[in-house]
Amino acid sequence: MNQPLINIDRKFRPEVEGLRVVAALLVAIYHIWLNRVSGGVDVFFVISGFLITSSIISTINRTGELRFLPYITKLMKRLLPSVFFILGAVLVLSWFLLPKSILDKTIREVVASMFFYQNWQLAISSTDYLDSSQMKTPVEHFWALSIQGQFYIIWFLLFAFILLLIKKYKLTNVKTLINTVLGIIFVSSFIYSVYLTAVNQPWAYFITMTRVWEFALGSLLCVNLSSIKVNKILATVIGWLGLIGLILTGIVFNVSEMFPGYIALWPMVCALFIVLSGTRETKFGVKRFLGSPVMVKLGGISFGIYLWHWVLLEFYRYNVQETPGIIVGTLIIISSIVFSFLMTRYIEEPIRSSDNNKFSFKRLGIMGSVNILLIGSFLIGVKINHYKLEQKITDKNFPGALAVKSPNVVPDQEPIPAFSDVFGDLPQAHLDGSNQGLKDSDLKIGEYGETENFDATIALIGSSHSEHWLGAILEATKDHNYRVLNMTRSGTRFSTGYSDDDLKGIWVNNVLDYLKDADVDLIVAQATASDASSNKIQQQIVDQLQYIKDEYGIEVLAIRDDPRYSFNVLESLETNGLEKTTEKMNSETNQKDESFWKQFETENKSLHKIDLTDYFRVDGKFQPIIGNIIVYRDNRHLTNTYSESFGPIFEEEINEILKKK
Template identity: 85%
Template sequence: MNQPLINIERKFRPEIEGLRFVAALLVAIYHIWFNRVSGGVDVFFVISGFLITTSIISTINRTGEYRFWPYITKLMKRLLPSLFFILGIVLVLSWFLLPKSIMSKTIREVFASMFFYQNWQLAFSSTDYLDSSQMKTPLEHFWALSIQGQFYLIWFLVFTFILFMIKKYRLTKVKTLINTVLGILFVSSFIYSIYLTAVNQPWAYFITMTRVWEFALGSLLCINLSSIKINKYIATVIGWLGLIGLILTGIVFNVSEMFPGYIASWPMICALFIVLSGTRDTKYGVKRFLASPVMVRLGGISFGIYLWHWVLLEFYRYNVQETPGFFIGTFIIISSIILSFLMTRYIEEPIRSSNNNKFAFKRLGIIGSVNVLLIGSLLIGGFIGQTKLEQNITAENYPGAVAVNNPNAIPDQEPIPAFSEVFHDLPKAHLDGSNQGLKDSDIKIGEYGKTENYDATIALIGSSHSEHWLGAILQATKDYNYRVLSITRSGTRFSTGYTDDDLKGIWNKNVLEYLKNADVDLIVSHATASDTYKHKIHQQMVNQLQYVKDEYGIEVLAIRDDPRYSFNVLESLETIGLEETAKRMNSEENQKDESFWRQFENENKSLHTIDLTDYFRINGKFHPVIGNIVIYRDNRHLTNTYSESFGPIFEEKINEILKDV
């Protein structure tokens, strides 16, 4: 190509470097002191779109072609040194400073981060980025880096397609073509982001497709910046408006629940204002501040600041206290800056600036291999510990829930599951994929027990608070000729309280449609939610169960919800111990459905009921471990092992109901 693909200015934009530091600093500040999302990551995405598009267009203008290997090697030399180095540090520190209960999750996320799919790892594991009751690994913030890596590959394909079209059809309106392609990506991703944020925000927050529009905005800005002319006064005003608006994003909006929908355009427009403002040199413009030598230098290490701050914060939280004070938080930020500077200078720059790819990739290979060896060592260590514990397990030493009847007769043993296994001690329906996630409204049915020539069918229906009783039901029915069905959807109660156009409401409707002609003799479902005082919510659950009983003639066993807590019981158990965790549990009010449940039991309404609350207490006090079995895997969900220990209790109740069916 004799002519440039498109005329753009490729020059160093110092104010963008300063903006990158502001974005990184905001992310750290909001994470450390406010446990909120700042919108800084969205600014990173816009800037990344702007810069990578500038680089791509410049390469094509200079060489007339666009080849994969030079493109990808340059990116790998830029991203992998810091990534691999921090992952190695995290693996080493995890052995000494991280609770064992979060170790396997951390190892999976290390692997996901190494191969740039951490965002999908978090999405599929139903992670809520800022839910304090979920145990956090030191690597959850790597989701943004994974999306960035995926975006770079997507943009290579996009511009390869554009260049192919230009050459094949000898197109002359290149700028129009690029704007059209990027515009289509922007609009389609933006619409999808708005839709998915409305119906399934936790999923939308992490996946790639809902974030493409943010990168596309930066790219469109790059393509069209030279055509946008503003005077100095407007540049001054919009620059400061952009910076102030960006700083206030996390205060004005509840970003963790509203992003990446249309509200995410706020920090992105703020970033756009700042970049536009930087096209003019003004005496009092924001460019003078952001382009100052100190801000430019800090912007150059902002990538490392973002990566380090969360690592330091999470290790501090697990080993000292949940929320850092002002001085500790400031120390974390300063430490992140220092570590980023050292890492950039001695790890990243020697590899990134090397013209010898063999030298660069040899170093990357060494660091990556060390990480793989560390992962293997941690996995082997965990396996050995688990094996030793399993060798000592007997039914007499680990009775679980039934131990509340005679707690003093049970000798103290190391509790099971081992802390390293508790997080993944899930019911069968979760492990085999029968549990319906939040992404759609179709029903999935897990079938267990006797699947042919059975005497009766038991269907477990509801949210994860029904699902975690599957272990108890399977244990109760193992010696009987019963079929057991699991029909559950995460975060979705079996209730009349949803609208017809809501995915949860549609799922409920689909379940009712299935039950209309299903061969089901008994439905088991939780009938209250112990995290709310709202009578209406409890009644809507009972109404749904009563409808099934009255309309379909199916027997119903309604379970009172298990006690819930504002903190992660497993994390507390491992970090502050059994006695302190028990005190913390008993200091909270966990009987929010008490009055409703007593009224419900008295009225009965032809439904069978079961209240298992006493099996979470010893001598009237709640405990995190009963019968040498860990009860909770987070702040509200039972371990499958503890659920199974309810087998004899459910066996008696189920047979009492089914004897007359």
């Protein structure tokens, strides 16, 4: 190809380097002191789109082709050294400094980060990025890097396809073609992002398709920047407006709940303003600040600053205190800069700048192998703990909920599950995938117990606060000829409170359609939400259960919700101990459904009801460990082991209801 694919301004842009470090520092500052999302990651995505498009087009202009091996080799040499090194450091430090209860989650996320699918790992596990009640791993922030890595592959395929079209059909209006393709990607991804953010924001936050428009915007800027002219006055004004607007993004908007929908245009436009302002040399423009030697130097290590700050922050939180003060937070940022500088100089640069690929990949291979060996060691330890857990569950010294009203004194034992196993002590429906995730509304049904020639069918329906009783129900029905169905969806109460076009509402309607003709004798479901003070929310759940009873003639066992807390009970138990956690639990008003439940018990005679609140207290105090079993795996969900200890209680209740049918 004799002529350049497209003429772009390939010169070094110092203000872009400065913008990168501003984005990295904003992320760190908002995480450390404000516990909010800053919008800085979205700016990283725009810059990445701008830079990789510039690199790809320059390569095609220079060589006339775009080959995968040189492209992926260069990409791996740039990304993997820092990633492998930091993940290795996290694995080693986790063994000594991380609560055992989060080790299993950390291992899974380290693996996901190594292979650049961490964003999907978090989406599938229904992670809320800034929910303080969810235990955070030191590598949770790698989700953004995973999206970036996926994007680089997508963009290679995209431009390889464009180049193929140009060569095959001898196209000459290349700029129009590229703008058209990028425009279609931008618009379609943006529309999907706005839609999915409205109906399922936690899922939209992490997945790749809702973020591609941000990269595409940077690419469009790269392709068209040389054609956009701004005068010096306008350049000065929009540059400073862009920087101020970017800094205020996380304060003006609740980014973690509103992004990546149309609100994400705010930091995007701010970034565009800054880049556009840099096309003109002005005396008082933002370029003089962002393009200063110090900012350019820091911009070169901004990638490491982003990666290190969260690692240091999380280890500090688990070992010292939840929120750092000004001095400690500043030290975390300074340490991130120092570690990033040293890592860039001694780990990343020797590999990235070497012309000897054999040398580079030998080092990468060693780092990757060490990480895999460390992961293997962790997994072996987890397997051993699981084996010990299975042995202990059969011991009569672990009565769980039955200890509350048992006259026998329960001897002190090390509680089960082991801390390293609690986070994964999930209901069977969660383990086999029959629990419905947030991403769709199709009805997924798990079938347990007797599946043929059964005497009765019991259906467990509702959110995760219904699902965590599955262990109790399976334990209650194991000696009976019953079929058990699980119809649960994370974050979705079986309620009349959702609209018909919402994913939650669609799922509820799908459940209703199924039950209309289903052979179901008894429905078990949560009847309240103990963290909701509004009686309207409680009534909507009861109204739905009442509808099932009145219209379908199915018996209903309505369960009062378990106590919920504003903090992670498991994390507190391991880091603060039993006494302080007990004190913390009892200092909260953790059941806002009290008055509603009393009225419901008194006035509603047609639904069967069960209030298990007493089984969360010993001598009048709520406890994190009862009958030598750990009660909670987070701030609101029961461990499956504790749920199973309710088996005899549910067995009596279920048999009594079914006998009357």
